[in-house]
Amino acid sequence: MTSPFGIRGDRPGVVPRISRDDLVAILVLGVLYYAAARLGLRLAIVEDNITPLWPPTGLALVAFLRYGWRLWPGVAIAAFLVNLPITNVPAAVLTAAGNTLAPIVAAWLLERAGFRQQIDRVRDVVALVGLGALLSMTISATIGSIALLLSSRIALDGFWGAWTVWWAGDAMGILVVAPFLLCVLTWNQVEPKLGLRRLPEALVMLALLIGASVFAMWNTGQLLFLVPPLVGWIAWRFQLRGAAPAVLLVSTVAAWAASQMVGWFADLSLTEGMLTLQLFNATIAFTAFFLSALVSERTRARERLQRAADDLEGRVRQRTSQLVEANEHLGHEITERRDAETKLRRSEHELAEAQDLARLGRWEWDLGSGTVTWSDDLYRIHGYAPGAFPMTFEKAVELVPEEDRQRIERNLAAALAMHRREVPDIEYRIVRPDGELRALLGRARMFFDDAGSPVRMLGVVQDVTERVDYDRQHRIAETLQRALLPQDLPMVDGLALAARYLPAEVGFKAGGDWYDVIPLVGGRVGLVIGDVAGHGLEAASVMGQLRMAVRAYALEGHRPADVVAHADSVIRVVAPDEIATMMYVEVDPASGAVRFVGAGHPPPIAIEAEGARYLELPKQPPIGVAAGWAYEEFVVDIERGAKVVLYTDGLIDRRDIALEEGLERLLAAAGTDPGRPVEAVCRELITALVPGEAADDIAVLAMERLPVRDEAFRFRMPAEPAELARMRRALGGWLRGVGVEPEDTNDLVLACAEACSNAIRHAYGPSAGTVDIEAHLDDGAVEVVVRDFGRWRQRRGQDGGRGLALIEALAPSMRVERSERGTVVTMRRTLRGAVSV
Amino acid sequence: MTEHPNVTIAADDGVVVASLSGEIDLSNAAEITDALLGGIPNEALGLVIDLSEVSYIDSAGVRMLAELDHRLGWRAQTLRVVAPEESRSRRVLEIAGLERVLSLDTTVEAARTSVQDPSEEPELPDG
Numbered sequence: 007m008t009s010p011f012g013i014r015g016d017r018p019g020v021v022p023r024i025s026r027d028d029l030v031a032i033l034v035l036g037v038l039y040y041a042a043a044r045l046g047l048r049l050a051i052v053e054d055n056i057t058p059l060w061p062p063t064g065l066a067l068v069a070f071l072r073y074g075w076r077l078w079p080g081v082a083i084a085a086f087l088v089n090l091p092i093t094n095v096p097a098a099v100l101t102a103a104g105n106t107l108a109p110i111v112a113a114w115l116l117e118r119a120g121f122r123q124q125i126d127r128v129r130d131v132v133a134l135v136g137l138g139a140l141l142s143m144t145i146s147a148t149i150g151s152i153a154l155l156l157s158s159r160i161a162l163d164g165f166w167g168a169w170t171v172w173w174a175g176d177a178m179g180i181l182v183v184a185p186f187l188l189c190v191l192t193w194n195q196v197e198p199k200l201g202l203r204r205l206p207e208a209l210v211m212l213a214l215l216i217g218a219s220v221f222a223m224w225n226t227g228q229l230l231f232l233v234p235p236l237v238g239w240i241a242w243r244f245q246l247r248g249a250a251p252a253v254l255l256v257s258t259v260a261a262w263a264a265s266q267m268v269g270w271f272a273d274l275s276l277t278e279g280m281l282t283l284q285l286f287n288a289t290i291a292f293t294a295f296f297l298s299a300l301v302s303e304r305t306r307a308r309e310r311l312q313r314a315a316d317d318l319e320g321r322v323r324q325r326t327s328q329l330v331e332a333n334e335h336l337g338h339e340i341t342e343r344r345d346a347e348t349k350l351r352r353s354e355h356e357l358a359e360a361q362d363l364a365r366l367g368r369w370e371w372d373l374g375s376g377t378v379t380w381s382d383d384l385y386r387i388h389g390y391a392p393g394a395f396p397m398t399f400e401k402a403v404e405l406v407p408e409e410d411r412q413r414i415e416r417n418l419a420a421a422l423a424m425h426r427r428e429v430p431d432i433e434y435r436i437v438r439p440d441g442e443l444r445a446l447l448g449r450a451r452m453f454f455d456d457a458g459s460p461v462r463m464l465g466v467v468q469d470v471t472e473r474v475d476y477d478r479q480h481r482i483a484e485t486l487q488r489a490l491l492p493q494d495l496p497m498v499d500g501l502a503l504a505a506r507y508l509p510a511e512v513g514f515k516a517g518g519d520w521y522d523v524i525p526l527v528g529g530r531v532g533l534v535i536g537d538v539a540g541h542g543l544e545a546a547s548v549m550g551q552l553r554m555a556v557r558a559y560a561l562e563g564h565r566p567a568d569v570v571a572h573a574d575s576v577i578r579v580v581a582p583d584e585i586a587t588m589m590y591v592e593v594d595p596a597s598g599a600v601r602f603v604g605a606g607h608p609p610p611i612a613i614e615a616e617g618a619r620y621l622e623l624p625k626q627p628p629i630g631v632a633a634g635w636a637y638e639e640f641v642v643d644i645e646r647g648a649k650v651v652l653y654t655d656g657l658i659d660r661r662d663i664a665l666e667e668g669l670e671r672l673l674a675a676a677g678t679d680p681g682r683p684v685e686a687v688c689r690e691l692i693t694a695l696v697p698g699e700a701a702d703d704i705a706v707l708a709m710e711r712l713p714v715r716d717e718a719f720r721f722r723m724p725a726e727p728a729e730l731a732r733m734r735r736a737l738g739g740w741l742r743g744v745g746v747e748p749e750d751t752n753d754l755v756l757a758c759a760e761a762c763s764n765a766i767r768h769a770y771g772p773s774a775g776t777v778d779i780e781a782h783l784d785d786g787a788v789e790v791v792v793r794d795f796g797r798w799r800q801r802r803g804q805d806g807g808r809g810l811a812l813i814e815a816l817a818p819s820m821r822v823e824r825s826e827r828g829t830v831v832t833m834r835r836t837l838r839g840a841v842s843v
Numbered sequence: 844m845t846e847h848p849n850v851t852i853a854a855d856d857g858v859v860v861a862s863l864s865g866e867i868d869l870s871n872a873a874e875i876t877d878a879l880l881g882g883i884p885n886e887a888l889g890l891v892i893d894l895s896e897v898s899y900i901d902s903a904g905v906r907m908l909a910e911l912d913h914r915l916g917w918r919a920q921t922l923r924v925v926a927p928e929e930s931r932s933r934r935v936l937e938i939a940g941l942e943r944v945l946s947l948d949t950t951v952e953a954a955r956t957s958v959q960d961p962s963e964e965p966e967l968p969d970g
């Protein structure tokens with residue numbers, strides 16, 4: 007809003023001309039002022055021109071505040087016209103001047119004080135009361151009272167009384183009327199807007215207020231106290247838009263009651279009534295406006311706070327998202343850097359390791375000058391500081407033991423004689439200054455000049471001492487162990503068996519683990535797994551003796567506990583310093599009874615349909631530890647389809663994980679897919695538990711008690727002609743047992759024997775292998791499968807085809823599949839008689 | 844004369860009768876062949892192999908018989924094989940198609956007669 011006191015126009019200091027709009031405004035203001043004055047005079051108490059509430063003053067102030075002081079002529083003329091009938095001309099002029107000057111001064115002071123016309127701050131209320139009402143109105147009161155004195159309307163001793171009333175009336179005009187007008191004029195500039203929603207509340211309050219005011223004023227019972235709370239409530243609910251009309255209403259009612267000397271004012275003197283009225287109105291006005299401004303301020307403050315909070319929240323959100331982003335970025339960077347560092351470290355490490363592993367030295371020999379140059383590493387390989395002494399061929403050869411020296415010289419002479427660039431590789435030994443022998447592998451090239459004479463040799467030397475030692479030891483231990491372990495497992499009726507042995511890949515650890523399967527009388531079978539402490543040749547040899555001892559005792563028919571007790575005795579004799587863990591398990595496939603005797607060995611696993619579990623057997627010491635320990639056996643009955651897994655601790659005991667964790671992992675791996683065949687169990691347990699190279703020997707032996715419906719015939723025979731008869735009897739017995747007629751039986755046995763004979767004749771060399779025979783009933787037919795594991799040679803003899811011809815005649819649907827792993831002959835014969843399955 | 848537990852040889856009137864027993868398979872066919880060849884003198888008219896007591900014979904035995912027949916043929920000696928009707932041996936020989944190559948008889952007496960009087964049956968061509 008432009009200042010009403012500002013100077014309009016381009017050039018400062020030039021008073022603008024009064025426009026026609028201004029004239030209209032002056033006229034309108036004059037008419038309104040006059041009307042308001044007439045209204046105010048109706049409330050006059052003293053004479054006829056001093057009233058307790060002088061509305062025109064408020065009107066004039068509002069006009070000057072909103073539209074500027076140039077409208078003053080309207081006020082001046084109207085005031086003059088109002089006063090003329092009740093006084094003489096000079097007094098009327100004087101009074102009009104005072105009535106015009108006071109609101110102008112009030113408006114100017116308020117403008118200077120930064121007064122807001124919405125009166126929504128406490129400071130606006132204070133400014134309006136202090137500057138607008140109390141201070142400025144001293145002007146009109148003083149001038150008005152002087153006019154009264156000069157026109158002899160009052161005596162000199164009545165001057166202060168008249169001044170007070172005048173001053174109070176004008177001040178009340180400002181206090182009561184100006185806020186109301188301002189409130190109406192700024193109605194739509196105030197937030198929040200008042201909707202129709204609040205109309206009922208406003209009407210109720212209006213009714214209450216009118217009722218309370220009128221009742222209080224017309225009643226002598228001192229009921230004025232009813233009014234202030236009501237006005238306060240209205241101010242609180244509606245702020246200025248409630249407070250201003252309420253104050254106007256209450257003040258008007260009170261002033262009118264006072265002027266009529268009715269009700270509450272009836273018993274009061276003029277002065278007392280005047281004082282009471284002014285105090286009452288001032289209190290009401292000040293309280294109402296103060297409260298309304300306070301509420302407005304609070305509301306705005308709350309809104310500001312809310313906005314600030316919203317703003318703050320928005321900024322926090324934004325900042326947070328920035329932080330998150332930055333954090334991610336940082337995390338990413340850290341990861342990348344860590345990865346890079348790891349890679350760097352690894353490659354440095356690998357390089358150093360590779361160099362260390364390789365132990366490579368380089369040399370060059372100039373045949374013309376005889377100069378020999380060694381690389382630093384070559385000195386180190388020989389046990390000297392790099393460049394410790396100048397090198398010559400003779401000096402180099404001196405470091406080699408006599409017998410190897412000759413070989414080197416022969417090798418060199420041969421290379422020179424052959425006139426070839428490539429010098430054959432040679433493995434030889436050197437003696438270090440401390441006497442240690444090292445094994446070296448030398449490679450060299452010879453260079454010739456254009457004439458074909460040798461001029462230069464270049465060579466590299468690798469220290470292969472560890473590799474040579476290691477290779478030899480490892481090879482022997484592994485070979486020994488493999489030789490000592492069963493080549494293949496026997497076939498046992500009612501059981502499926504599988505085993506895996508994985509020698510340690512690193513170090514000298516191969517050696518001590520073993521497993522065995524021993525067919526016993528009555529269809530029972532003994533399963534053995536064990537681990538001789540220690541590794542290498544010693545352990546492997548102890549293992550071999552133990553295995554044979556256990557086998558012998560088991561075959562003699564000893565009870566399982568006695569087999570282990572005897573093994574305990576054996577280890578004391580063959581290796582008094584050694585101990586071994588072992589477990590001997592006797593299985594009766596028919597009843598499902600499994601007898602366990604453990605000796606310090608990890609617990610066996612039972613795999614059933616619902617998963618895997620450890621069979622927690624009572625602990626007993628390893629063999630070779632507690633002389634005379636009475637080993638006990640523990641019987642567990644297993645269902646058909648259940649499996650038992652035995653293993654050595656190489657499967658679970660790894661350096662990088664705790665033993666308990668190894669056991670947990672093993673159980674988890676064993677529990678996955680409980681239905682898989684035992685072959686897969688062995689294979690997959692090792693894959694799951696030992697993904698990389700085995701640091702220790704691992705042996706796994708798994709057994710399944712086959713389901714009853716699988717009454718298949720399984721037979722394994724050595725590929726020897728003499729074994730054929732045994733096979734024929736076994737197969738014939740099985741066929742008769744499952745109800746096959748004699749003629750079918752005879753033909754099937756013959757066909758099978760022919761297939762086996764072929765395998766014996768063609769599949770293997772002089773060191774014979776084995777032939778597996780499986781037979782099962784299948785929907786009124788018998789299928790016989792003969793499997794060998796050799797590679798067939800060309801047919802020997804002219805009439806080798808007789809066998810196959812026989813088979814084809816006996817079992818018309820015959821199939822032969824040959825592969826790298828052997829030959830499978832599948833024969834099928836539909837049975838003549840019904841077969842009870 | 845090579846002896847073999849599964850072979851009993853009796854020579855009478857120029858006819859050698861070899862009674863085989865038990866099982867004949869890859870494990871013993873070569874030895875039985877040796878025993879038979881060793882048991883038939885040069886002057887014998889022919890050989891009767893009696894399979895009546897053989898409980899099992901397979902292609903190894905069939906091969907053996909075919910080889911004997913071949914060898915005896917060089918020497919113009921007759922081979923007759925006795926395999927009773929419905930016997931296991933007869934069935935195997937039939938399945939193997941040997942009845943078209945060999946002369947089969949159901950009794951030793953019939954075989955012996957055929958050896959002594961070859962005119963009753965046409966001479967088989969060599970090999």
